[in-house]
Amino acid sequence: MRIKEVIEILKGKVICGKDSLNTEVKMACGCDLMSHVLAFIKHDNTLLLTGLTTSQAIYIADAVNIKAICFVRGKQPVEETIALAKERGMILIAVDIPMYEACGRLYQRGLVGCSEYEHKG
Amino acid sequence: MGGYIKEVSWGVPNMSTKAKVSPTKTQELAYEFKVKDAMTAEIISVSPKNTMDDVRKLLQNERISGLPVLDRGKLVGIISIDNFIDCIMSGRIDEIVENNMTTKVESLYSDEPLIHAISKFDKLGYGRFPVLEHETGKLVGVITKGDIIKCLLQKLEINYHMEEIQRYRASHIFEDIKSDKTTLTLNYKIKGGDYKHAGEQSGYLKVNLLRLGISPPVARRVIVASCEAEMNIIIFSKGGEISARVEEDRIRVNAIDNGPGIEDIKKAMQPGFSTAPDWVREMGFGAGMGLPNIENCADEMKIDSKPGEGTNLEFSVFMER
Numbered sequence: 001m002r003i004k005e006v007i008e009i010l011k012g013k014v015i016c017g018k019d020s021l022n023t024e025v026k027m028a029c030g031c032d033l034m035s036h037v038l039a040f041i042k043h044d045n046t047l048l049l050t051g052l053t054t055s056q057a058i059y060i061a062d063a064v065n066i067k068a069i070c071f072v073r074g075k076q077p078v079e080e081t082i083a084l085a086k087e088r089g090m091i092l093i094a095v096d097i098p099m100y101e102a103c104g105r106l107y108q109r110g111l112v113g114c115s116e117y118e119h120k121g
Numbered sequence: 122m123g124g125y126i127k128e129v130s131w132g133v134p135n136m137s138t139k140a141k142v143s144p145t146k147t148q149e150l151a152y153e154f155k156v157k158d159a160m161t162a163e164i165i166s167v168s169p170k171n172t173m174d175d176v177r178k179l180l181q182n183e184r185i186s187g188l189p190v191l192d193r194g195k196l197v198g199i200i201s202i203d204n205f206i207d208c209i210m211s212g213r214i215d216e217i218v219e220n221n222m223t224t225k226v227e228s229l230y231s232d233e234p235l236i237h238a239i240s241k242f243d244k245l246g247y248g249r250f251p252v253l254e255h256e257t258g259k260l261v262g263v264i265t266k267g268d269i270i271k272c273l274l275q276k277l278e279i280n281y282h283m284e285e286i287q288r289y290r291a292s293h294i295f296e297d298i299k300s301d302k303t304t305l306t307l308n309y310k311i312k313g314g315d316y317k318h319a320g321e322q323s324g325y326l327k328v329n330l331l332r333l334g335i336s337p338p339v340a341r342r343v344i345v346a347s348c349e350a351e352m353n354i355i356i357f358s359k360g361g362e363i364s365a366r367v368e369e370d371r372i373r374v375n376a377i378d379n380g381p382g383i384e385d386i387k388k389a390m391q392p393g394f395s396t397a398p399d400w401v402r403e404m405g406f407g408a409g410m411g412l413p414n415i416e417n418c419a420d421e422m423k424i425d426s427k428p429g430e431g432t433n434l435e436f437s438v439f440m441e442r
Binding site: 002020022024032033034035036037038039050052054055056057058059060062063064065 | 153154158276279316317318319320321323324327337341344345348349352404405406408410411413414417
């Protein structure tokens with residue numbers, strides 16, 4: 001699924017990275033715990049949905065090669081977070097709906113979770 | 122017309138003019154992208170009742186060479202440069218579009234792979250195709266060869282940029298230096314309590330490992346573990362250091378702090394066990410996954426810790442053979 005479809009489905013707003021909305025994500029992970037992000041995201045092309053908007057979210061996401069983060073529940077990152085994401089060429093989007101709904105809508109449209117992707121091989 | 126397309130190399134393997142990228146890459150991209158990724162969504166159109174002189178103005182002002190004809194939102198024809206020339210030659214410039222347009226319109230669907238568009242351009246030699254939405258048949262855009270070239274070049278530029286980063290590697294130093302054993306050490310100071318920059322140093326380590334030519338899966342495991350170790354130093358200690366040694370067969374990382382030390386290492390290794398304060402948890406850390414995470418990523422791990430003195434966590438990730 002391309003990021004621009006994610007934005008369409010979730011009625012999201014682009015915070016940064018609007019030139020690379022054709023980037024494709026193959027799976028998604030909804031998570032507020034950064035340790036879980038580190039533990040469970042094993043492939044590039046993963047979309048991270050999170051409520052954590054601090055700079056660590058960017059550092060951690062970058063560690064596991066995440067190209068796009070979707071902030072849920074209408075949370076807006078501060079300038080510093082955005083600057084870090086820009087430096088790393090990451091796409092940031094913000095949606096108003098809560099985590100469960102955001103994940104559900106994407107899942108419904110066929111974007112699988114990390115563990116399913118692994119089983120698919 | 123078709124020859125023009127071929128000059129930029131769509132990836133036909135035995136072509137004489139080869140672009141700098143491998144042909145298969147362009148071909149791959151043409152399969153990966155959809156028509157809607159390359160098309161222009163802002164549609165400039167005319168109605169069947171407009172005059173051919175209106176068409177002339179649009180072609181001149183917008184610097185385009187053809188137009189879709191829309192009747193109340195529905196695609197009814199297309200005006201090409203050929204239609205326009207015919208019209209001038211026979212002095213029909215004041216006639217309406219309806220009498221001069223091509224009504225048998227070849228179109229593309231927005232969700233078709235780009236390669237379909239390319240072969241259609243090649244086969245029919247047209248300059249543009251209207252793009253329709255599959256479900257509704259509604260006109261959603263127009264695609265030209267120029268659009269396709271722009272889309273593919275943009276993508277190739279990104280890929281090229283990434284390759285450049287990969288190429289800037291220091292891996293040759295291991296080959297250049299003659300010694301029985303060469304080890305490179307990278308040290309990173311970690312400030313205790315500096316949660317704002319948590320993960321930053323591991324990020325630098327990652328970039329450097331990739332530059333050294335370490336394979337991405339190995340680098341990934343090192344970085345995940347190093348992120349957790351960095352976090353532990355920041356959360357629990359007054360500060361410390363992460364030192365990563367690139368050895369012949371492994372990356373060996375030591376995360377050393379003067380912090381409080383670990384009371385019960387066995388307990389600390391249990392997933393979910395955590396002594397982190399609430400404010401740390403609110404930031405998405407301290408879920409008791411740190412040490413188990415490190416253990417999962419590492420091929421070897423050992424903890425040396427004394428309460429009141431400090432901790433030396435060492436882990437290694439083996440190079441892939």
